[in-house]
Amino acid sequence: MESRKEKEKKQVKKQHLLLANILQQILNISLILLALMLSVLLCKEIIYFVGHAMELHQISSNYELLERILVFFLYFEFIALIVKYFQESYHFPLRYFLYIGITAMVRLIIVYHDNPLHTLLYTCAILVLVISYYIISAASSRKH
Numbered sequence: 001m002e003s004r005k006e007k008e009k010k011q012v013k014k015q016h017l018l019l020a021n022i023l024q025q026i027l028n029i030s031l032i033l034l035a036l037m038l039s040v041l042l043c044k045e046i047i048y049f050v051g052h053a054m055e056l057h058q059i060s061s062n063y064e065l066l067e068r069i070l071v072f073f074l075y076f077e078f079i080a081l082i083v084k085y086f087q088e089s090y091h092f093p094l095r096y097f098l099y100i101g102i103t104a105m106v107r108l109i110i111v112y113h114d115n116p117l118h119t120l121l122y123t124c125a126i127l128v129l130v131i132s133y134y135i136i137s138a139a140s141s142r143k144h
Contacts, residue, residue: 024090035082042075063110070107077103098133102126 045068052065081096105126113119 028086028090031082031085035079038075038079038082042072042079045072045075067107067111070103070110073103074100074107094136095133098129098136101129102133105129 048068049072077096077100081092081100084096085092105122109119109122109126
């Protein structure tokens with residue numbers, strides 16, 4: 001026969017599992033909603049590019065077009081990250097965060113390139129992200 005403490009431990013463990021499952025479902029629903037919103041924004045950018053290709057939209061500079069292209073890729077990478085989360089059994093692969101970080105830093109360099117010191121710092125941040133990616137790739141290839 002189980003002691004009272006063992007029954008209490010099992011009850012607490014069941015409560016913790018229930019709470020974890022509820023929080024996991026909330027996270028999943030939130031990520032699905034975020035993916036839907038990002039998909040809408042991604043489609044909006046595609047419509048902009050089609051309009052630009054058909055010369056319906058006038059852009060003030062090539063920097064604006066390049067910025068919008070990079071924003072498009074940021075949306076795309078976030079959607080890919082969410083897809084990978086569900087494919088990898090509720091796990092975010094670190095390399096996707098590095099891709100997003102590198103793309104975001106490139107966007108910053110293109111958009112805010114007036115200050116040479118900031119541009120140098122952004123470039124150093126990209127270098128750190130690339131080195132991090134290399135280390136992660138090398139470590140995972142050694143495991144396999």
